[in-house]
Amino acid sequence: MPDTARTETPKAETTTFREVMAEIVARITEGPWGPGTLLPGEVELAEEFGVSRTTMNRALREVSDLGFLDRKRKAGTRVRMAPIRQARFEMPVVRSEIEKTGAEYRYALVSHEVVVAPDWLRLRMGLKARAKVVHLLCLHFADGVAFQLEDRWINASALPQALEQDFSEVGPNEWLVATVPFSEVEISFLAAAADAVMVAHLDHALGDPVFCVERATWWQNAAVTLVTLAHRRGYRMTTRY
Amino acid sequence: MPDTARTETPKAETTTFREVMAEIVARITEGPWGPGTLLPGEVELAEEFGVSRTTMNRALREVSDLGFLDRKRKAGTRVRMAPIRQARFEMPVVRSEIEKTGAEYRYALVSHEVVVAPDWLRLRMGLKARAKVVHLLCLHFADGVAFQLEDRWINASALPQALEQDFSEVGPNEWLVATVPFSEVEISFLAAAADAVMVAHLDHALGDPVFCVERATWWQNAAVTLVTLAHRRGYRMTTRY
């Protein structure tokens, strides 16, 4: 039985749940536990690995969280048929995303107006008739090149402070996360055709495919903000594991 | 102190870690624990909630996994300034994605060839010169309407069985997940302009923005497969929490 503990630290005499996890994942991806296999029970496995059931439970639970296993009471633990079923994207604030690449971050406010919400927005955010909204257009630069165009609407009824806020220095996103909590978020990824506004500020021609992220946020059943983030040419959102 | 346990089940006399979690999240998003707050230690909190430190630890760890808290030994537990907005997308097999909406699923093989890998693919997948690959074009229909166009390359050196497989009935994705394990996956989301192939099979005009998912899979440092999934007009990938 080679390779029973592959991340073994020499000092440790006890087996950690991480070591157990590694071995379980290895047995699934490279070893005898192919898709659909029913694993032995926790007690039996704990005995085999020389750990307590608590530790084995933790290991199995975390591997399950990774998407490899399917656990049901009484039914037991089974290897998922299609192991990779979830992609997890960390969506940092733009600033950190840019600074992490070593580039210099710069923010600019393009336009700022308070208007009555147009019909499509009222529907989308569930606003009352003639509700006032703050509408912002902002740019985020990486090393002087436009990286992301932020088109944001803020519900002034739910967040009257937004009316007095000056967004010329601090971006609305950073202001919002520091100001208002949220209870529900909806995120969509989509491909859109570049419109005149995007063409004016990003490196796009009219009609070019643009990768957009749309995020709507609620707090206590009231819509707070809706934002569309249009990205520069060729942008990809990537995750690896 | 209203609302101390909001998901309380009447039967239970003991407080579960889920109830503790709910209260912690509530205190962060609606209550006194604003961004940057340093929480009391585990022992103190456990006492306040009337649970063991183990349970409190579990609750705090899970809330931390949700992206609300930042935990460091000795430093303590602190509320994140900007909660990590992480988008977790379940990426089911197309079949289930379509059938879940109640639509009828149909699969069709468009083309199937064995060729020498073109240069860009050799670079992308890290193949040897003149390496043979299986190239497939497949369509996935929802209620008779083309939903997704699958453009797949399979490394025949790593997976010779693919050469003899007939993909006319069973899609390559379903065949692969049942056949080959994997050790590493890279997923990208991007917006592309519709090319002639997409126009021919999906409801797009030439140059239209198309939402694409690209997925590359390795097994033991050898590239197994690279696939691009082009979606029908107006497709969005959405997650809510």
Place this chain on the structure above:
DNA sequence: ATGTTTATTATGTCTACACATAAGGAGTCG
């Protein structure tokens, strides 16, 4: 044969305790 109840069993989770480990902070020494 079919529907209902009951027993069994694997996972889910709580408790109490112990030791490990990282990191902040105090104290010490040059």
Place this chain on the structure above:
DNA sequence: CGACTCCTTATGTGTAGACATAATAAACAT
């Protein structure tokens, strides 16, 4: 004053044991 060491402390994780719960399977009744 700065660099180093050591102590303290909050979280990280392991153990053993107990009860809870969901879901299957077997036994039973219709």
